[in-house]
Amino acid sequence: LKPNDGSRRFLFYDIETDGLDATKFLFGVVMDMEGNHQTFYSAADMRRRIENEAVWLGENSELHVYGHNSNRYDIFSMFTAPELLNMNIIGTNDMTRIIAAQQTIVHPMGTGTVWWCDNTSLHPNCRLSELGEALGGTYRATFGNESSDWPEEHIAYCVNDCEVLRLAFLQFWDTINELVGSSTRTYYPAWTSSSNAWRYWCMTA
Secondary structure, three states, X not given: OOEOOOOEEEEEEEEEEOOOOOOOEEEEEEEEOXXXXXXEXXXXXXXXXXXXXXHHHOOOOEEEEEEOOOOOOHHHXXXXXXXXXXXXXXXXXXXXXXXXXXXXXXXXXEEEEEEXXXXXXXXXXXXXXHHHHHOOOOOOOOOOOOOOOOOHHHHHHHHHHHHHHHHHHHHHHHHHHHHOOOOOXXXXXXXXXXXXXXXXXXXXX
């Protein structure tokens, strides 16, 4: 486990699409660690907002962005497959699953790093609705009929997804630190549940 040196910032995102095609983007929500969120009606605008924060943080920091099953679906609303494969990828041995993809942004204002992460690496075989229920929230698995106006209830559903992601991540982070005897977030979580288990064993055996 890497010590928490303050160099990482975390965001959470979710998108809604027209059918099961990530390129048919309707809207998306990005939420920060404190629960503040923004809604975007363009995938390009959402990507730009995330990349700009990474540049603002600077070259010595990293922005870790989590979605649920996002490296199999959501991320393709913002990147093509060739763009994604040109990133520095951490994946399974057979590369059938992308655990995290490192994007380096070179901007006139500076350089930034985004790690596109997938919550299913920390909570495998767990539906987002199950995480919401485990957290004691009021997770709604469905919403009303589609509407081109994207009413507030649809956006609230997307915000709720991000809130579940945020709370589940924070609880995971706290649990890992408690297991190794830290009462604060002294260490960052590793990429996957199995790698966190391995590091816990190494630190406590």
